[in-house]
Amino acid sequence: MSHLAVEICGLRLRNPTMLAAGILDETSASMRSIAEAGAGAIVTKSVGSEPRPGHGNPSVVELPFGLVNAMGLPNPGIAVYAGEVSEAKKGGVPVIGSVFAGTEDGLAELASLMEKAGADAVELNLSCPHAKGYGAEIGSTPELVEVICRKAKKTTRIPVFAKLTPNTSSIASLAKAAERGGADAVVAINTLKAMAISPEAGVPVLANTYGGLSGPAIRPVGVRCVYEIFESVKIPIIGVGGISSGRDALEYIMAGASAIQIGTGVWMDGPDIFSKVNRELLRFMEKHSYDTVRDMVGVAHHGRP
């Protein structure tokens, strides 16, 4: 009998799908509705130390194959958001607190506050491509990634995930650095730095000029990144980028992901996408006689065990 349950860094998930950071996760009620819709875990909005309104509008551009967004890390600040985390936990699935800061000390402090708020794990945002001084701006060199992970591990007892940027020449080096720093898992990938221009207006569309591309367009990049990371580290990988079907999830899993996240797919199909992906995954596993998701992890590297 095939089943979808997975365990990642001690977290037990009823299925391998997680809500990706930044999607319908500013409020606990929205996070709970995503849990009800079938997600195996919830990653919160990226939260900082102070309230932050984010970038102005337009903050998103719709394309036939994905989105370019520059929300700019809007969040109410950890003091207020802590209440949302504890409320979100009532959804009955693990809640992973995403945090961003401009320094390793800042990130470590936020990780510790997320733990106090009740988060089951913390995801370090080392990869947002459109917020000055944060995200990818501090997560693009292996040296900093290692230092940040080490510091965060010192201040928390919950698992620490490092969400990595694909906007680099070697994401595998970043993953190795995260592993050296003690990260319990890596999450790959965040959006690809991108922009859109209106020819008629003759100006960039996004208020922030630059944004991040997500959705089906980036899936082959994400799968390639996970494949490379799997060859470089021992810690688990959580795959994200353009997943909207069971087959998409299988690509990531067979490249080496132990679990996956869905973000832009929620735009395409609504919250029902979680149950859809899970249904398709289970049907595939039954048809191809895989008992567990774990049996499929990394199959593209070494064949079926």
Add this chain to the structure above:
Amino acid sequence: MMPIATHVNDAPAVKTIRFEESIIAAPGQFVMVWVPSVDEFPMSVSYIGEQFGFTYQILGEGTKALSAKKPGDIVGVRGPYGHGFSIKGKRLLMVAGGLGMAPIAPFVERAIEHKSSVDLVLGAKSSGNLLFEKRAVDAGAKVHIATDDGSRGFRGFASDLTASLLKGEAFDGIYTCGPEPMIVKVLEIATARRIPVQASLERLMKCGIGVCDSCAIDGRHVCRDGPVFSEKDLRDFVDLGRAKLDASGRKVPI
């Protein structure tokens, strides 16, 4: 990007922009309007079909920049988005307060095209602020006017006029858009009389497409699940008439 066809004043600080293009939309649906290099915001479609258009109030920098646009100037339009009003029954009561008439006006026209009768309670601060009264009369609606200052019709709120109207007449459904305290009152009145209600809500909206959570109300989203909600949702909303999110996602009182 679309060139503006016409740009007219409809009330003090309230203007309507129309385009040559047509749109297929339900009354109550909205479009995201981009003023290049300035801002982008949600706008209820106030003219549906050929030469579609939207109606807005000049409130901040973005709408001020929009108000300076002339016919031939271009703005970005994406959409329509969300769920609009749906006709349920033959005798409809619509309640519009202020700029809330923008999505109600095309609904009056559509409902009458679909052989429903429409009573419209149209409220505003003063007689000069009454929006699209002539459109409603021309479409064949029975229009009941309420003004806060009593300069036209009933002196008081549209919700109070609605309550007195319901004492004498029966309706199959109530449809409303306007200030949230008005919507709360209309919902109370309708619930007491067991009349189905649909109301169009407003929240700070960023993406407009159901991803960013900025327009969340009790786990639902004004951009994707709304802006028009029916009575079951409306009664479940703890934050209705009480709280909304600011740009950073903090709950603030309405």
